[in-house]
Amino acid sequence: MDFTNLKEIRKAKGLNQEELSRESGVGRITISRLESGALKESSVSTLMKIAKALDCNVEDITGSFDEQKI
Template identity: 40%
Template sequence: MDLPHLREMRRRAVLTQQQLAEKSGVARDTISKLESGHRRAYPTTVQKLAAALAVAPQALVGGVEYLDEEVREERQEEQPEKKRRRAGF
């Protein structure tokens, strides 16, 4: 799966690719390829990176899990008839 927010989240955490690699256990080369879109991530890789960045896995793949809890609740109340999809994490 693609990780469109990985670079942004890593930079917000003020980490280099090498530091994230050491913290997550994911190779720096893999992180580089994921950030540039040259590689897709396995769910276990997403989980490792999310844990190292202290974010929900959905935040890395473009979900709304990075929003404040209040904003998520408001959005759910506004559209109760729509089915909500969640990534399989």
């Protein structure tokens, strides 16, 4: 799975990784690894927390949605 949209959306919202981490409750290292491609999958709940903090949909971040695992 490709999470490169995450970085673009985060920057468009004017947030750095630490700010997104605080607002979403997801660790900054996890956010960094998703953005860099080091993590190829993530739980739906993690992506939903990030999407909520960014005021967007999970699909905006991933381009797809699978209820089991993304």
